[in-house]
Amino acid sequence: MNDLLVTALLIAALFAILGSGVWIGLTLSGVAWIGMQLFSSRPAGDAMALTIWGSSSSWTLTALPLFIWMGEVLFRTRLSQDMFRGLAPWVQALPGRLLHTNVIGCAIFAAVSGSSAATCATIGKMTLPELQRRGYPDDIAIGSLAGAGTLGLLIPPSIIMIVYGVSADVSIAQLFMAGVLPGVMLAVLFSGWLVLWALLNRGKVPAADAPMSFGAKLAESRYLIPVVLLIAAVLGSIYAGIATATEAAAVGVVGALVLSAAQGSLNWSTFKESLLGATRLYCMIALILAGAAFLTLAMGYIGLPRHLAEWIGSLGLSAGGLLVVLTVFYVVLGCFLDGISMVVLTMGVILPTVQKAGIDPLWFGIFIVLVVEMAQITPPVGFNLFVLQGMTQRDIGWIARVTLPFFFLMVAAVALIWAFPGIVTWLPTQMRS
Structure with a gap:
């Protein structure tokens, strides 16, 4: 419950700062700073400087x-x-x-x-x-x-x-x-x-x-x-x-x-x-990436993705139920983290649960990519939405609304690969044979 409260507070902070008209990259940095100050013992100032410089100078x-x-x-x-x-x-x-x-x-x-x-x-x-x-x-x-x-x-x-x-x-x-x-x-x-x-x-x-x-x-x-x-x-x-x-x-x-x-x-x-x-x-885009990198670091210090992943693993769900919960989990996590960070921060905890449920790790990799794609255009927060806002100068809410049908098409794609796993596994099987 404590983790859910922290999540709710950070989501509220994210929407409040976004609604005030602050640039998206600065909004992500602001939410990360709030999270580290309130819920972590690590000083936020030097962490922000080091992380933003590191992300900006990446080859x-x-x-x-x-x-x-x-x-x-x-x-x-x-x-x-x-x-x-x-x-x-x-x-x-x-x-x-x-x-x-x-x-x-x-x-x-x-x-x-x-x-x-x-x-x-x-x-x-x-x-x-x-x-x-x-x-x-x-x-x-x-x-x-x-x-x-x-x-x-x-x-x-x-x-x-x-x-x-x-x-x-x-x-x-x-x-x-x-x-x-x-x-x-x-x-x-x-x-x-x-x-x-x-x-x-x-x-x-x-x-x-x-x-x-x-x-x-x-x-x-x-x-x-x-x-x-x-x-x-x-x-x-x-x-x-x-x-x-x-x-x-x-x-x-x-x-x-x-x-x-x-x-x-x-x-x-x-x-x-x-x-x-x-x-x-x-x-x-670089400002957004820098803010996302700092937010990733803050989430790591707070331990929120790991704790939520552990909580999901403890529910004892069936394979289908587990995938539904994980879809919601990663889409919500996409409000704070980029796709790579989501995988890095959660896979160590999620993968044993997935394997225990009898889900093929190869199939699960494509599932993860699809749900991360969904997070890229999840209304009202998503990285592709931010990129298009910068390109078109349109309101983020309007972009989220016109993108919504494509979000649901991705939900349908997840349902299709669950119903017909051969869509994922057939080509690798042919390559092995």
Whole structure:
């Protein structure tokens, strides 16, 4: 009961500070400071300084601003328009038309970045201005981007899968294989919802372009060649072992600059604007990450995630009941912690309980990734929501509302992999055989 009271107080503090208009990163730091001061013997001041500096100087995070810069270059030159021009003929027949570019773009870029924030920010810079220019409603365009951006965690290579694999002693290669079919399934669910929305809101979808022959569609597809080459260069450098994910982000920036220069759409003005735009967006994200890192440290000192995990383990639930409780637990925990921190702080306590219930650790890894994805867009708090607020300047409550259908689609995805565990386990089994 004491832990539940602490949780309630910290959630109340989080909403109170957010409601007062304080920046999100500072809000997270403020809640962490309150938690450490009230419920921990560790002095909050030096802990905050050390943690924020450590999170801000992380080499791993270098990939994030580079991918954001790549998106800015694509957005401010002709490359993003060319991508839409090449994709448009192929999705015109689908209800929802160009809205599907959010899902397609995020699914492809997820295989490059392994990060939800990078996927959401990079694809959003390319798609949102184009969709707005073409007359698509902001609510479904932003909502679908927030949902599809979470594919960055599920489609390999995924940072959080690596963390889980190390924590749970599960093969990372097996986890990567296990994430492929659920990632495709989730992308199909998102596109399916866009189809249904378009059928129910025919008047809100811009009219289709003039019909094209197959040959004409192929001719228009030549505009996709630069973006395909760019993605191939980034992915190829990773899978060929030439570059790490961070180095591949630099390959992406250089490739975007070279391609836009070759097209004649890069000049000093667009270069400067893309660099400043990427700097502004990353500074906003970095402040949130720094606040989240301090909050993670505070939660560790308070012992809240561990105590709650121990309490769940002591309930003696069936496998199904345990998964329902864990889903709620991780979604609530997502109000305070990033996905990696949730896994690190709780897995040591949760995993023995899960194994005792007879749940496959490989399957459970994909379950964890899905519920962490849900936490990324959990109304009214979620990291992707914060990223989109910084990009669009929209109210966080409005973004949470338009993203809600995609949250429920993720709940459906969890139910599907529980009912049909082969969605997760079939591909790794084929690889072993």
